[in-house]
Each structure stands twice: as C-alpha cells, then as structure tokens.
Amino acid sequence: MNNKQLITFATISALLANFATAEDLVELSIEFPPPMITGTPVPAVLPHLEPPGTPAPTIMAPAGTKNLAAGKSVTSSDDFPIIGDLEYVTDGDKDAGEGYFVELFEDIQWVQIDLEKEAEIYAIAVWHFHSQKRAYKDVVVKVSNDESFEDYKIVFNSDHDNSAGFGKGDNSAYIETNEGKVIPVNKLKARYVRLYSNGNTSNEMNHYTEVEVYGI
Amino acid sequence: MKDLENVNVSRRDFVKSSMVMSGGILLSTAPGKVFAQANPKNNAINVAIIGIGAQGRVLMESLAEIEGLNFKAVCDIWEPARKYGYNWLGRKTRQKVNVYEDVEDMLEKEKDLDAAIVATPDLWHAPHTNMCLKAGLDVYCEKMMARTVDEARSMVKTAQETGKLLQIGHQRRSNPRYIHAFEKLINEAKIAGRLTNANGQWNRSVAGSADIPYNPKLSIPKETLNKYGYADMYQFRNWRWFKELSGGPISDLGAHQIDIFNWYFQARPTSVMASGGADYFAKREWYDNVMVIYEYPQPEGAARAFYQVLTTTSAGGGYYEQFMGDQGSIKMSENPSLSKIYREDASPDWDQWVNMNYVKRSEAYNASKESTTVDSRETAPLVGYDLPIVLNKPPHMPHLENFFSAMRGEAKLNCDALHAFESEAAIFKVNDAVEQKRTIEFTDADFAV
The missing domain is CATH 3.40.50.720 (NAD(P)-binding Rossmann-like Domain)
Structure with a gap:
C-alpha cells in the first residue's frame, strides 16, 4: 500500500467515523493483563465501594476507535516519583509488579496525558496498581482542551465527600483488579486527560500502571 | 501539599x-x-x-x-x-x-x-x-x-x-485484638470452655499465587544474582517456590497461623501428620497445597489442630485461626471482618462478659431452621459476638513499637527469638511429615537450642 492509498484509506475511515450511526458502532475491545495478587491483604474499607466483581461496562464506539494515549507524553503534579517513570503510564505495559508502575507521593496527585490534538473520546481505562485488592480514594477524571484545566469536564468522580474540592461525585469507589476501571465517555472532545487520586486503602501513596484513552 | x-x-x-x-x-x-x-x-x-x-x-x-x-x-x-x-x-x-x-x-x-x-x-x-x-x-x-x-x-x-x-x-503477638482474646477470653474468662480443637488456614486463589513479574529492563546482572544465591531473575522474584531459598507456602503463610496455635494453646505440639504435594504449579519445587494435623497437650486432654495452606483457591474466607471449645469458639483473623466469637447454644449466657466489655453482642445468627435443619439432632445455630477491641494502626506497627520499647527498656519483647523458635520448629517439621508420609512425634530436642 503506497502513501496515497494510506491517506485515502485514513480519510475515508475518518469520514465514516464522523458519520457513524448507532448501527455502525462496534463493541470496544480492551485488553486486560493477567490477574496477580501478592502480599498480605489489607482490608479495603470505604463507605461507597462498588460490589467486587462488578463487570466493566460495554463501550460501543465507531470502528477504528483506538487507544490514543499510547506513547503520548505524561506530566504530573509530582515532579519526583518515589519509583518508576511517568512514561510507564502510557507505555502499553499493564502488568502488575515492579517496573510497571509509577508511585507518586501522598495527598491529592494527578497525572495528565496530552493526546497532541483534540479527539472524540469514547472511553478511558485506568490501572492504578492491581497486585493488591485496594481502592484508590477520590478518583476524579477530567478532560479538557485547556492544558491548565481552567476549563474542564469531569467524566468520573468517586470523591463522595468533596475532599478533593471538585464537588461530590456520584461514582462508586472500586477495588483494583487486572481489569482496571473502564470509564465510558460520551463522545466528549478534548486533547488533555487528567486523573486525580488521593492515596489508597493500603497506603497514602498514588500509583499508575497504565492509562488508555479510546477515541478517534 | x-x-x-x-x-x-x-x-x-x-x-x-x-x-x-x-x-x-x-x-x-x-x-x-x-x-x-x-x-x-x-x-x-x-x-x-x-x-x-x-x-x-x-x-x-x-x-x-x-x-x-x-x-x-x-x-x-x-x-x-x-x-x-x-x-x-x-x-x-x-x-x-x-x-x-x-x-x-x-x-x-x-x-x-x-x-x-x-x-x-x-x-x-x-x-x-x-x-x-x-x-x-x-x-x-x-x-x-x-x-x-x-x-x-x-x-x-x-x-x-x-x-x-x-x-x-x-x-x-502484639495486636491488641489478639492479646485481648488470649488474655481476657481464653485465660481469664475461659469463654470457650475446654479447648478441644483448632482450625486454621491461609488459602489463596491462583491469581493470588501467581508468579511475581518484573520488568526485564530492571534485571540484576547475573553475577550479582549468583553471588546472592539466585540462579536468575525469575528465581530472585519468586524465591518462595524454591527449596534452596525458602520453606514453601507452609512456611511462608503457615507461619502466621500456626504460631497462634502454639500461643493460644500455650503448648508445644506433641505430633504432626501432614499431606501435600506440588500438584498444580508444574514449575514450582515446593508443595502448593498442604494439610496438617497437630496434637497439643492440654490440661484436660489432647487437642487437635488442623491447618491448611492452599494456593489454588481462596475458599473458606482467606486466613484465620479458630479455637473451638465445649462452651464456644473464638475465630480470629487479622482482618476484623473474619473474626467472630460464638457461644454454644446450651452454654451459660455471656452477659457478664458483655458487661465487662470482654465481648460485645453482634447480630444473632438468624439462619432459618426450616431451611437448614435436615436432622432433628442438629445443634441450634451458634450466637455470634464480636471483639470490642479495634486496631487503628497498620497491623505491623504495634509489633515494631514493642521492639523499640524493648530497646529502650520499657517493655519485654512480645515475640523474642526463643519463643518464635518454639513455634517455628513445629512448622519446619511439616515438610518432613509430608515427605515421609508418616506421623512425626516431637521430642524435646526438636525445640532445644
């Protein structure tokens, strides 16, 4: 396939995606890493935990929807992670274990992904740290076209008491598993995705193994 | 911030x-x-x-x-x-x-x-x-x-x-919930009556027993691994599966519960029989499932304690130790939600222990007799009570605090090496019992330093 054919194919795909109707949508397939639990369990106690085993939502998206975050640059509120690199967040490695997650310091911290251009987003998937059954506190996910997030839309908020300061959220906290958390996003258009957390039920630190942003 | x-x-x-x-x-x-x-x-x-x-x-x-x-x-x-x-x-x-x-x-x-x-x-x-x-x-x-x-x-x-x-x-040994159960419920109130049996386990699912991965980019040079006794990076990260590097799951996980058997029975076991095998995880050297029965001498006769460590199922609710007597039973776990104190139906009421805050009432066990009674001789459901003690620190913190208090001369160690050795000598024998396929009688020499 030469360059001209590639461009033509991409253009047609984009046009088709833009004019997609409900009939054109297909179920988004998200790949989960193998499950792995290690260490001494720590009881996860939060007042608004969703029942364990809650299935991930089915995401319908136009054919050609893909993970736009792959390999994109990541910034953070914490310039000096305890361990790991911010690059891990979008490097495609979702395995649990040493060398696959970045650990940010305690209190409210965020990571931000620059998709490099505005995209129509259908889902965001996040794996904080899934080798222990723990729940992260005050998980808030925002999207924006403004790098500084002066203006934004919240697509997930499990902060039940507004301790993070973005308002009380309606979403339940959840136990981390190899399936992470798949967050439906209703075709919002944005270039930046920012994810907050405020420690977890096992310790005060914040972790990210992988974030995927599905869109076109 | x-x-x-x-x-x-x-x-x-x-x-x-x-x-x-x-x-x-x-x-x-x-x-x-x-x-x-x-x-x-x-x-x-x-x-x-x-x-x-x-x-x-x-x-x-x-x-x-x-x-x-x-x-x-x-x-x-x-x-x-x-x-x-x-x-x-x-x-x-x-x-x-x-x-x-x-x-x-x-x-x-x-x-x-x-x-x-x-x-x-x-x-x-x-x-x-x-x-x-x-x-x-x-x-x-x-x-x-x-x-x-x-x-x-x-x-x-x-x-x-x-x-x-x-x-x-x-x-x-430094957890105030465990200390309360030992000092108040077992020693002072003798709330469970004559202790006749114990039952403990640490069961983990296959996912919970999976190999520990590592990012190959972070590998240690082979000469360094060899210097410290590891053949390769896999063995370094998964040393628990190898006989030259550990005592296997009965040692790794069993140590938590079997130590409580010795502590609460206030005795060394007299014998151990066990069965186990490397049956599920083909690449692992150590037994991935072990079932053990100890016999403990008690003032009124022998007590038997069953323990299992299974690395292919979390059945039975994870990890706990349960001590059973003729008046009730005490189920302990580091996870408070897995802990419960049960009174036998025909035992005297425990009002005095409730009034003294040794136990507190919890919701009665309301199992439907109609649906569960299949034999007219079946005992009535036990009434559950809770421990009134809450540990509001990380589980290891009181034990570390005890260590530093002992260093300052302000406390005695809650688990000094000699007492730990008496517990662990009994644990080390399990793998021998599995290998020899026979009951092993302990001798004083087994516990002697």
Missing part, C-alpha cells in the same frame, strides 16, 4: 543534577530541597532497613510513623528497591539515608547503628540477622526466622551469645 510546593525543579534538570554517590551506590534522586536532612533526633534509635521488597515497604510505612527513629541506611541487592527506600524515606521522613547493596559493607561503614530491620528473602534471614547481632545491633527479623530449623536455631544462639534483642515478626 506544602512539601510538594517546594518541588519546583523540572524533571530534566533534576535528572541532570541529582546523580549522587551514597554508600558506594550511584543513585538518581531528588535534590536537597526535597530531601532536606532533618536534624538527627537526640537519643533517637539509629535504624537500618535491610530488604526493601514488598514486606520491607510495608514495615517502612509503620516505621515512619514511630517517634524517635533516625533512619540511617537501606540495603538491598536490587537497585529499584534501594531507590525506593531512599526516595520514600527521604520524602516521607525528610531523612537522608545511605544506600547499600551488601549488608557486610553497610555494617563496616555505618558505625552508629542501633537496630536493623531484616525483611530480606528467607534464605538471608539467618546470615543477615547473625551479622547484625554480632555487630552489636538489636534486630527485628521477619518471619519465618529462616529457611531451615538449624539456621533459625543459630539465630537464637547468636542472640543469646551477644545479649542483643531479637524480635521475630509474628506481628499478631
């Missing part, structure tokens, strides 16, 4: 400027602004942490909350672990530690250490503990004490010879 507001150097600048030599190890870290050295506390205890793996990090979280500690050094053969200890302690406690790969090197250079926390893989517990004791340090060493009973015995001997303190990390 005030601390973090001080962190205003870009990552690029940080990487350029912050490669430092510390304790002979080249380490990338944050600048002094982040890691401002706190003034060493006068009369504080100078601590080294040896082994910054998963358990070492759990202990660090408790250690950082304990007053009066100066963190002086961390030691681990894996660079990411060293970096973790350095960065975590630096940011959490504002104390700058030196980092080492080798314990001997650390002991040679750090001349003002008072205590060592040993959380290395089991094969290194005895060498590291003995080295530190001989260097004049008091030691807190994780359980199991060692890979073999002889190595564990050597640790007791060294502690006795040096006169230094050696606390073994059976942390339930």
